[in-house]
Amino acid sequence: MSLAAALSRIDADLDASLARLFEIIRIPSISTDPAYAADVARAADWAAKDLASIGFEASVRPTTGHPMVVAHWTGPVERDAPHVLFYGHYDVQPVDPLNLWERPPFEPALITRADGSKMITGRGSADDKGQYLTFVEACRALVATTGKLPVRVTVFLEGEEESGSPSLTAFLEANKAELSKDLALVCDTGMWDPTTPAITATLRGLVGEEVTIHCADRDLHSGSFGGAALNPIRVLTKILAGLHDDSGACTLPGFYDGITDPPKPVTDAWDAIGLTPEEFLGPVGLSTLAGEKGRSTLEQIWTRPTCEFNGIVGGYAGDGFKTVLPAKALAKVSFRLVRGQDPAKIRAAFRAYVTQSLPKDARAEFKEHGGSPGLALAFDSPSLAKARDALTEEWGKPALIIGAGGSIPVVGNFKQQLGMDSVMVGFGLDDDRIHSPNEKYDLTSYHKGIRSWARILAAL
């Protein structure tokens, strides 16, 4: 059986796989700092050559920023479908503050812990060099043992993920035909815990709004005008206070239209996790769920939309006291959206509510801060079931279908620009310290991650 051979090969080749990972970790491809531009280019070259060494037709593709790497498998395949697009990124976060690192960030090492477990250290070990190589190394083993891949594969690596992906949209637009495949595989997520694999199937979208309430044409003295003159902080706080009802639900008309709950087996699995509010909120000093009554912790952060106030400012809020009636007050409001909600309709409903709530003499000014829909895989999609079974097989424990409360922008781009769903599988752990000093990736994540992808590719 070809998969068994590939898995054996992965085990046997682990030291060489690690050596390759160390090679790319040694390249300080910090995308946000122009001083490292040549290193970023060097990392792109390394990634393309590495893919070419397996047999991919790999190219480094210039953009107005850092290059993209695109590699097509043009060799033999077992099945023509699906054609998958694997996404990862070869750039990394800055390393400041350097003095907090226990080892130099770009000199990777394999460290054995007291309990015998091992970890790979270095910037990018987890985010995302280690993660993306789990997929590439799986392809290497499959090709080495079978001479082919189970399905058609295109690898797409970005070099600007850690600096806001400024070139991504234009690149996808310009290369739509080449990159639009049946399914995207995205490896930028994590495990549920160190022994439980997970597939992230839902991401929340976001509508960001900034509203400024204007009243008088200047700041007023609260002695002279207090009582008689309209106070924009009072108008604003009343408007914001009206956005949630007593059950914690958002009051905007139509806000929940189009939302469907995940199927019972999925929510049953979540209930089985039994994550209590205390467990989830305790580490940040809270204990009680603040969202819709009757919804579990995981529903509140994964599959229910929110209305949050991210910022507010008005009048004098420095030291001491100033008896001012300000001319204006501002709030930043965001809505996390789930699948089924239309960002444009939510924005319009918010603006209509604010406008209708304005007393005479008050005026609202709006500014848009982004809008993206919530995303969710069809929970009954065969790809999801196959990936879940493959992960379950590898880890010896049922893989969880989970959600993510935030967004992963590239998944939105794939959906909106290329019409492509993403299956998000990753092997990161909560303690990987990505974006922080002493980033690491467990050797188990790397080794079993490679094995997991071999199984998933074979199963698709």
Add this chain to the structure above:
Amino acid sequence: MSLAAALSRIDADLDASLARLFEIIRIPSISTDPAYAADVARAADWAAKDLASIGFEASVRPTTGHPMVVAHWTGPVERDAPHVLFYGHYDVQPVDPLNLWERPPFEPALITRADGSKMITGRGSADDKGQYLTFVEACRALVATTGKLPVRVTVFLEGEEESGSPSLTAFLEANKAELSKDLALVCDTGMWDPTTPAITATLRGLVGEEVTIHCADRDLHSGSFGGAALNPIRVLTKILAGLHDDSGACTLPGFYDGITDPPKPVTDAWDAIGLTPEEFLGPVGLSTLAGEKGRSTLEQIWTRPTCEFNGIVGGYAGDGFKTVLPAKALAKVSFRLVRGQDPAKIRAAFRAYVTQSLPKDARAEFKEHGGSPGLALAFDSPSLAKARDALTEEWGKPALIIGAGGSIPVVGNFKQQLGMDSVMVGFGLDDDRIHSPNEKYDLTSYHKGIRSWARILAAL
């Protein structure tokens, strides 16, 4: 008749009176700027000598800041009672920005306008050198023509009014017996309009509170925690929104306890003014009263208490957008109080309301920013009636009994420290540009102001 003689003398002596005013305007007694300390001392000396030249026993009294001037009339009087304490201040505001002045601020001049009316220019011409000299010059004329004053008089001049009166409380405390008189006369207010004199009989007090709502022990990402974690801006806005009902009234229990409306003749006079919301609010770009329904413009700013939000801040409110759930949010809340309300009770009611409104996981931290009661003369006080009749006589038009929406701290000090009511009479006009470049004082204000005080002193 002695008053008639004094009035004639005032008219005849106007040029000399003006020369004296010009002398003190020429001294740049800017109290807030240490560079002018010697000038402030010089102005105190000038004021004391000027009072001594009339026959007062005047002294310059050191403080830890700028000196006070205290002058007792120890000469003959017509009546032993009341003994009045006249308050004014000889210090002035800074003059920046100097380039906006049409004439040098400390070179006073008498300017004739196109319509023939005249004005005195210079920093302090209105606030408060011109105003306080109206009283002193009235005394001078009365003494010059009758050899005595109608009642006992003590003049008390401060040199730190424009820099927050840091020495006032201690000075009053240390000289309580010397300065506690039957009635204070305070000349730091204005006319209703250029032809209508006014006595300010009510001042609103102030309770200032700062409340910070704390939730999580750190800022959270709204993707990971949004929905589940309590948002302090949401808690704060809901609390603030609950402080007013739909009629614009403050909802704190007992908030309006102890308040009595002014007597009907007073409010009838206000109704007769017929100040519309548009007239009052139009100049600042508003048109509609925001306070308690059913209360007139003048009631809303003079005799009704308020609950205002002077500042609010929480989360990220700069450019762009940050998907943060902040750990805390802060508001500055003030209550303008009228006579009958107890600042301590209002503060306690506010804190109790906030505390009772807190959901689980939220904590409120309070900071006190001052508390002073509202003040009002008894509307039936004989002194008030006498002063009103005297002003009516001088201006040929009924003097209005008015209120002030803000506080005049010294009036609070007199009431609380010395147990003394204040009758506030002044001749300033709305266009005097006090605290701004091109401060002026109308010659009519000065001349008829002096005559008014002579009449008031004779009437008391």
